[in-house]
Amino acid sequence: MLEVSQRGQAMPWSPFRKLTPYADAAKRQGVVVHHLNIGQPDIETPPAVLAAVQQADIRVLEYSPSGGHDSYRRKLAGYYQGVGLDVTADDILITAGGSEAILFAFLACLNPGDEVIIPEPFYGAYPSFAVAAGVRIVPVPAYLEQDYALPPIAEMERVITPRTRAVLICNPNNPTGYVYSRAELEQVRELCLRHHLFLLSDEAYREFSYDAPALSALHLPGLDQHVVLLDTISKRYSACGARLGALVTKNKALAEAALKFAQMRVSPPALAQLLGEAATELPATYFDTTKAEYQRRRDLLVARLRAMQGVRCPVPSGAFYVMAELPVEDTAAFAQWLLEEFRHEGQTLMISPATGFYATPGRGRREARLAYVRHADVLHRAMDCLALALEQYPGRRE
């Protein structure tokens, strides 16, 4: 029969899909919409990094090797060594964004019907990768009241079944901004060893940890054969459009399987690899500057949010998101109202309703994610809007 496959039908829409038409309509009316909904920074891509592409002498834009150019893999290994990881070029597979690394990891670690345990809330695209790979996400709740710390390890152990093959963590976390402590990671390590599970570790926000450097799963001793590091340059160098990531593992059998998936699509993007290679040569001070900028924005956003009556949020110690509980019953309805009805000096803001980060029905309805990826002035204007909006919102909950 000529109909879309079941997985095509089951595939979730992006959580933004419902709201985007309202944002577009507001813009058509001349309203300024402050986009705090998506992790697209306004930080400039380092000019030296763009220059590597723009000044390259290219006659034929050829396929690269399926695992990425050797020169880039070697330099990227140097970057990892610089953050204390025992990684060589042989451990690295270059991918089309962190997204492709997630997909390849799901395909190579899990069989259809297998389960992956993920602390909830989690990155909104994981369920899509799960549908594409035919695997099942088993969420384990984290709570705002505990700053979205790692759920008690006993809760994670409790949901293990014969189909469980992996634990997936995102550290620093999207959407919560939580950075897992050494003690928490130790617990995850022991869980994975005890139950022979892969540890998929999404470390897209590694460089944005404001108290102390974030630990990598590859820092954990004795876990080499279990860890699959999922990485991307999107956030690190404000180069989301490059679509350049990496899958890093010391597990040779898994690296071979991942390479076979990579051979399927012949090559990762070649232009982006020039950019990525140049990025490894940025001075060490590069991250000091960007991190300080994000930290200022975080402090501003958290201070403004906490000054609003009925708003609760932890102080996230990493990434560039704040998860906040708002005094409304349903942040999705509120987000739509912001775009449709609310105006303050010709402005409004777009936020991410948190239900898109939860698999458990009903969870996250009062929470929203706000990305501090905009200049302080913009954040202030957006917070002016939010404060007023929460006062005016007819659905406000006392």
Next chain:
Amino acid sequence: MLEVSQRGQAMPWSPFRKLTPYADAAKRQGVVVHHLNIGQPDIETPPAVLAAVQQADIRVLEYSPSGGHDSYRRKLAGYYQGVGLDVTADDILITAGGSEAILFAFLACLNPGDEVIIPEPFYGAYPSFAVAAGVRIVPVPAYLEQDYALPPIAEMERVITPRTRAVLICNPNNPTGYVYSRAELEQVRELCLRHHLFLLSDEAYREFSYDAPALSALHLPGLDQHVVLLDTISKRYSACGARLGALVTKNKALAEAALKFAQMRVSPPALAQLLGEAATELPATYFDTTKAEYQRRRDLLVARLRAMQGVRCPVPSGAFYVMAELPVEDTAAFAQWLLEEFRHEGQTLMISPATGFYATPGRGRREARLAYVRHADVLHRAMDCLALALEQYPGRRE
């Protein structure tokens, strides 16, 4: 248990994997290896197209929309209209290479365990996409003796089962170079209508058809809801490394499903889209020049091959490959011998054993694919090598 998934184990290696170490070893000995094994042209990427990336004013390299930039989709629709197709921007989803279009099409059209019928020999990566998507390829043999024309439609009809959901054709064909006639495509059209099958049409080589323009599946009347066109700029503009393709369909439900898969990975490559957009503005003469160059190379390669005793090959009317039967029992062993043992004036060549293009065990053992992607001088030297090698090869078959 901590082991690679079954699909990770089942995933095939690239057919080149076994031979590459021998090619590398030969190069280390100072031997010049003429690569006729892979479809990586030496034709330069149009400088105006590269300039669009290299002169772009980029401050932040942002995500593009998941379906690709509107401006690019509109101009790409213009390109399709220029080849007589009724395609609008709404019908187009921009992908990371033709590869991603194939993957999304498999995922959105077929359920795990479903079957797709493909004339054999076929593009060597299709089986990998099939493993990734959990679907089964049902090959239907085409034969050198018939120039690899479309198999009798009765043969294709005979293998239809309740699990059959799609037919996949590649036109012009990789690896055979065959261009399907209107009469053949009409038969495929009727088959798909009669049995409610999707028609996945890989048209990567559309512009390289030497007798008459290749028909697109989207030219076929009444088949709009069935056709999924899989496309790429890799070969068209000699920009394989860009990783920019498209999935084109007038079937709205399918387009929606494909877009959901696209949202999963947020965005196709942004730099490549600048390049792709500029490519749509090349003068119409661009293809005349490249096509004439490929046609000269084809004529040369076919003439040289046919002058070798025991070698048979059709005259391919499209793409840039020749499939030839060689007077050997096993072209894989011969290809290895070429790289390990054979030297002529410090040179040898690398060919693609055809078993990598067949799913049926035993088929293709005497055939090899040769890509005419190198300058005529190189092709002549490679053919000098091949002629001599076939005389000297200990395993020659009379």
